[in-house]
Amino acid sequence: MLTYTLRRLLIMIPTLLVISFVTFSIIKLPPGDFLSNQIAELRSQGDKAALEKVEFLRKQYGLDKPFVEQYAAWIGIWPSEQGISGLLQGDWGWSFEHDLPVSAVVGDRMLLSFMLNFTVVLFTWVVAFPIGVYAATHQYSWGDHGLTLLGYVGLATPNFLFALVLMYFANVQFGLAIGGIMDPEYLDKAWSLAKFGSVLTHLWIPVIVIGTSGTAGMIRRLRANLLDELQKQYVVTARAKGMPAFRLLVKYPLRMSLNPFISDIGNMLPSVISGSAVVAVVLSLQTSGPMLLDALRSQDQYLAGSFLMFLAMLTVIGMFISDLLLAALDPRIRLTGGAAK
Amino acid sequence: MPPHRYPLRAQVLDFAGSLGGFVICAGLLGFARPAAAVAWALGAAAALFLVYFGRTVCRQLTHIELDETGIRVRGPAAGLLSAVIRWENLRSMQLDYYSTRADREGGWMQLRLRDAQRTIRIDSGLNGFAAVVDRAARAAAERGLALDAATLGNLQALRP
Structure with a gap:
């Protein structure tokens, strides 16, 4: 397992480097940058002081330098005007649109995004696991049919639509405004127990909205895998020998059918993160999603780049954990057509 | 041998x-x-x-010796990394497969043998790994040890 962990860790280093390069390339793909758009606007207004500041920023952040040099300075392996200062050194750069350091603009948003996405994954597991097991062990019962129907509805409903419907009903039926991830008085305030409590009371709505489709998919996969296992000969033999049903279920079939459950952590994170961005716009959540969309639109490259790198890191770490768990849970070789793979 | x-x-x-x-x-x-x-x-x-x-x-720097009485690992550091397990003392055998690729191809196997005190781990990069696994599996069968599903599947994959 140590060899596996280290080899897997070794893959993460070039993966993160490639991701950072691709992220930076995508941000730089559109012609011009945030400052060149600003310069054109300021020139038309004849604002000389602002023009000088823009030129100063262009020089300070090396926007006049070649692409590769800008990239190396951004990740912190090449000196810029203020020495070696990039992502590695904890300097996320300057947000041109907000005229503030990225760290000041981002504030709590990355932490809130992490909390939201982590809770969504947790919700998906906690809800999908018992339902999936129930649906498989009570195949074709009323409960199974009902849960299957609910699962299909969950899969077929787009997250943003579900958010809109929920907002409408909460407002019309109960007079509640369910947008936001905390009460407005806690926005931009330091973390306290009251603020944390406010986040928790608001978190359940986006968690349900974002997590429903993933939960439905997970239930379907767990049900199908468990049904496959339950029909295998070793289960029939154990039943015939009088092994208690619950013990039999927990000892082998359930363990085997958990594989997709674990491997899905890695697959779920990108979809949860991209899904949460759209839902965050609809529900006015103060997470990274809406700010990332704005930053991409306005070519605020350091702000967008920081968000994308954070989300990519979250995904890479999620995949790493999922792979480790999977390797520990099921270290079997796969056989295809009789040949070892 | x-x-x-x-x-x-x-x-x-x-x-x-x-x-x-x-x-x-x-x-x-x-x-x-x-x-x-x-x-x-x-x-x-x-x-x-x-x-x-x-x-x-x-x-x-390590080499592994195999005979009818047991398995010996002779390592460096004045025998610090050496170990011996006699077949009659074998307590468990596990054969795992790991791959860092998404399609689970191009991986490697690891054999873990335990007696009451020590564990010997051998990777499939070893020359004659199949022979070592075969002998260990025979010893496990003679001792009536229960092998888990992953080990049984991997043993089957190793057999020609």
Whole structure:
């Protein structure tokens, strides 16, 4: 397992480097940058002081330098005007649109995004696991049919639509405004127990909205895998020998059918993160999603780049954990057509 | 029976990977003056790669002897990394398969043998790995040891 962990860790280093390069390339793909758009606007207004500041920023952040040099300075392996200062050194750069350091603009948003996405994954597991097991062990019962129907509805409903419907009903039926991830008085305030409590009371709505489709998919996969296992000969033999049903279920079939459950952590994170961005716009959540969309639109490259790198890191770490768990849970070789793979 | 060894060509990737990983992490740590959290992460990764490199060197200097009485691992450091398990004392046998690829191809196997005191781990890069596994499986069967599903599946995959 140590060899596996280290080899897997070794893959993460070039993966993160490639991701950072691709992220930076995508941000730089559109012609011009945030400052060149600003310069054109300021020139038309004849604002000389602002023009000088823009030129100063262009020089300070090396926007006049070649692409590769800008990239190396951004990740912190090449000196810029203020020495070696990039992502590695904890300097996320300057947000041109907000005229503030990225760290000041981002504030709590990355932490809130992490909390939201982590809770969504947790919700998906906690809800999908018992339902999936129930649906498989009570195949074709009323409960199974009902849960299957609910699962299909969950899969077929787009997250943003579900958010809109929920907002409408909460407002019309109960007079509640369910947008936001905390009460407005806690926005931009330091973390306290009251603020944390406010986040928790608001978190359940986006968690349900974002997590429903993933939960439905997970239930379907767990049900199908468990049904496959339950029909295998070793289960029939154990039943015939009088092994208690619950013990039999927990000892082998359930363990085997958990594989997709674990491997899905890695697959779920990108979809949860991209899904949460759209839902965050609809529900006015103060997470990274809406700010990332704005930053991409306005070519605020350091702000967008920081968000994308954070989300990519979250995904890479999620995949790493999922792979480790999977390797520990099921270290079997796969056989295809009789040949070892 | 001649001793089984890890051929250098089977270890080249491990040597290159562990050294490369250490150089990258230590290099960034030394020259990029990273922030505290990043520095801790890089330091931990560098230490892990160093341990991995040391382990690969030890493995290169190790050979494994097999006979009817048991299995012996003769390692460096004045026998510090040596171990013997007699077949009659074998308590458990596990054969695992690992792959870092998404399609689970191109992986390697690891045999773990335990008696009351020690564990011997052997990777499939070893010359004559199949023969070692075969002998261990025979000993496990003679001792009536229960093998888990993963081990049984992997044993089947190893058989011609």
